[in-house]
Amino acid sequence: MSDSPKPPRNAGLGYFRDRSVVVTGASSGIGYDVALAFGEQGANVTLLARRRVQLEELAQKVNKAGGRALAIDCDVTDRPRVFWSIDQAREAFGKVDILINSAGLLIAETVEETRPEDLERMMAVNVFGALNAMQAVLPFMRKQKSGNIVNISSLAGRRGVSPLGGYSATKFALVGITEALRVELFNTGVRVSLVMPGVIDTPMARGALKHESIKGMPAMMAMPARWVTWAVLAAAAFGLTEVDVPPGAAVAEKLASLFPGVTDALISMGSRFLQTATQMMGGGEKKDDSPKR
């Protein structure tokens, strides 16, 4: 854990001035950008993730940008550590107003070849990690009759796609938990939001795009992390129920779910076309056919 340096000169400006925000998965990608954006808006930001060096670097940037940062190395699957970290945030900043669950793990694989232990690892971070953080903040958010929780799920949490079947399962689970919690918290002053991004240009997406079956997918289809950040900030500011990135994408998914067979066929043909195109351009790699235990 690092102590917060003295507030910089421009502290006090910004929409989230003096709000206490906890961001999980702050060492990379979306969580990193979200934490920085809250800092730029004058918030007190507690940064959680396992990689301490990245958190320390970000903490400096947040402090320079006008916020105040507290960096804590925390594995979200370690429940006592998560509860302790939230206590540290409350001690440093007096309260927690906003929790952003961005920590996530994606192991791309076809359903047939998914190793059960990989699905368990993804569940541990994407579902239990978010649950740990939510349960750590909820008692006092309920007591203070205010608070915002923003869970970053995925468009893959509304429609299963290959080779993200296991990952999709975890994101569907997160959607289910979030929707149920929203009902439980109705009229309590505590708001829970879902942010549902498509493909975002982060280390996670770049890793997934290395999987043989989607290697040909053009990188230009990936959107910048800042688009998700705007969605998260809007969700937290207005207590929005659900925000898609790009806007309206989940509506298309809901329409597609009315015709699941047609949707399956279109997605399947599209990905086969991509694979063929990639192979023709010489981008394909020889598949390792060895069994996965």
Ligand SMILES: NC(=O)c1ccc[n+]([C@@H]2O[C@H](COP(=O)([O-])OP(=O)(O)OC[C@H]3O[C@@H](n4cnc5c(N)ncnc54)[C@H](OP(=O)(O)O)[C@@H]3O)[C@@H](O)[C@H]2O)c1
């Ligand atoms: N990129 C996309 O296309 C996309 C699309 C839809 C949804 N999402 C979701 O957006 C969120 C952020 O993803 P990203 O794209 O920004 O991925 P990323 O760049 O890989 O970042 C993932 C973050 O999660 C943290 N994390 C992983 N395991 C953790 C653990 N056990 N404990 C604490 N932190 C952990 C990582 O930090 P450490 O390794 O330092 O712990 C890292 O900060 C995820 O929930 C992801 O599922 C991403």
